[in-house]
Every structure is written in C-alpha cells, then in structure tokens.
Amino acid sequence: MQRNLKDYLIISFKGLAMGAADAVPGVSGGTIAFISGIYEELISSISNVNGALFKTLFSEGLKAFWKQANGNFLLALLTGIIISFVSFMKLAKYLLEYHPVLIWSFFFGLIVASIYFVGKQITKWNLGTIVALIIGAAIAFYISKLPSLGTNENPWFLFIAGAIAICAMILPGISGSFILIILGAYKTLSNAIHDLDVKKIIIFTGGAVIGLLSFSHVLKWLFKHYHNITLAVLTGFIFGSLNKVWPWKKTLSWYTDSKGIEVPLLQESVTPLAFEGANQMLYAIVLMIFGFLTIFILERVGSKK
Secondary structure (H helix, E strand, C coil), rough: CCHHHHHHHHHHHHHHHHHHHCCCCCCCCCHHHHHHCCCCHHHHHHHCHHHHHHHHHHHHHHHHHHHHHHHHHHHHHHHHHHHHHHHHHHHHHHHHHHCCHHHHHHHHHHHHHHHHHHCCCCCCHHHHHHHHHHHHHHHHHHHHCCCCCCCCCCCCHHHHHHHHHHHHHHCCCCCCHHHHHHHHHHHHHHHHHHCCCHHHHHHHHHHHHHHHHHHHHHHHHHHHCCCHHHHCCCCCCHHHHHHHCCCCCEEEEEECCCCCEEEEEEEEEEEEEHHHEEEEEHHHHHHHHHHHHHHHHHHHHHHCC
C-alpha cells in the first residue's frame, strides 16, 4: 500500500487515540483501532514479526526487512500510542480521581457507538454469530465485575501482567488497563512511568512484546478462518464492557495500597439520581454525545482509507 506523509500522520493520530484509550481502565485501544480502519492491518503486521522476517533481514538487507515488516505503519502507530499512553496516564489518573462521572460519560458514548460500527462489519448473521456475540458479552461483563487485587511489584509478576494486558489492549472491548487493575499491576506501572523506573518499565515491556507476538498469530488465524464469528465475539466484548464504563458508580469496598492510600476495590453501577444534580447530568450527556460523535469521525476517516 502506497502512503504519503499525510497518511502516516493520520496513522500517528490514530495511535494517539489508541494510547489515550488504553491509559483509561475500562476502555480498549483495540476498539479505536477497529473503528478507525487499521485493526486487521495492525494484527497482520504484528504477526509477521517472526523468524522468516529476520531471515529476510540477513539475506536481502534492511530495506526488504522494513518493507516486509510494514515498518513505516508500525513506527507511525507506535509513536502515537507511546507518546499518548505515557502522557495521558497522568491526566487520566487526575480525571478519574476528581471528575470520574465526566470522563466515564465521554467513554460511554464512545463505546456505544463502537458497538454499532463493529457489529455492522459482520456480513452474515446466523445462530453461530448470535451465540458468539452473547458469549463475548458474557465474558466481558464477568471481567468487568471482578474485584481488583492488591498491588504486586514482583518482577516476574510484572512480566506476566504485561503479557496478559497487551493481549487485552488489542482486543476491542477488553481494557488492558483494567486488566492491570484486576491483576494489581496498574499502580505499579503508573508509578514506574511517573518515577522513570527503567527496570520495571523494561520488564513490563518485555512481557508485553512476548504476549503481543504470540496472541497476534491467534487473532490473524481467527480472522482468516472465522471472520464473522470473530467479529461477533469482539462486538460482544464491547457490549459487555458497557458496565465498566457506566459513569455513575457506588464504591462498595476499598483497599489500602502500599503507600497507605485508599483505592476503590469493588464498585456497582447505580442510577444518575444517586449523584450530583442537573449540572453534572447535563455535562455528562454532552460528553456522551461528544464521545459518540468521535467514533463517527474516526469511522469516516477509516472508511476513506
């Protein structure tokens, strides 16, 4: 595929959106990739990183290696993801602490629109796709109800958490950051990024690379042989994740982390009437609409490409 500088800038902006989404527990960067029209190219490019690719490097040189790896695409996308994830994690931490209803309202609108745009790519509906959708929704809903574990800073644990979380990050509807919270690794990683703890960041990144290279092959095979079923499961994942991004929640229990700070452990969705009043409700609705329209814009840009 021939691309110019403008095309790669657009890909980087999509990466920025993916990184921002992945930084928020409950939202998946995979959803953004899917809606913006780069999901299958991303999975295919990642799965191409194998022994044959490095054989090309030694036999045909760097230029052939870079072309076979779809290097320009991956570089543009990963640049956007990394810049956004590292910078937005701090902002997300602040917004989740002081303005949770507003940030969740934006992402709720985003996820609702995503259900439609991912689901409409299923070319044939039958009993199999309906069952797959229900199973996907049930799995995502169950994950969204799991309580968080306490923080764990063991290096091997951080490596495994990176491998698991990265798989979730590339699945629409399953949030990698939320998986990190469930595993008890989100706080450790955010502190490592904030404090520039290179050792912990490298350990986590190593696990993420191994998990990504392994899981991408599975996804590529599923898209090739069971395209509609796979899309149905992914649509179900997004639908089932709505419970996690519902803006109005009541905290049922807390846990105290290693620094003595109380962190929500278990939450349940409640009606908006249990929260602040009309002003908060109005802002929440506006942000839901804004999130909803954001997906329309991303989908329009993706469909043109």
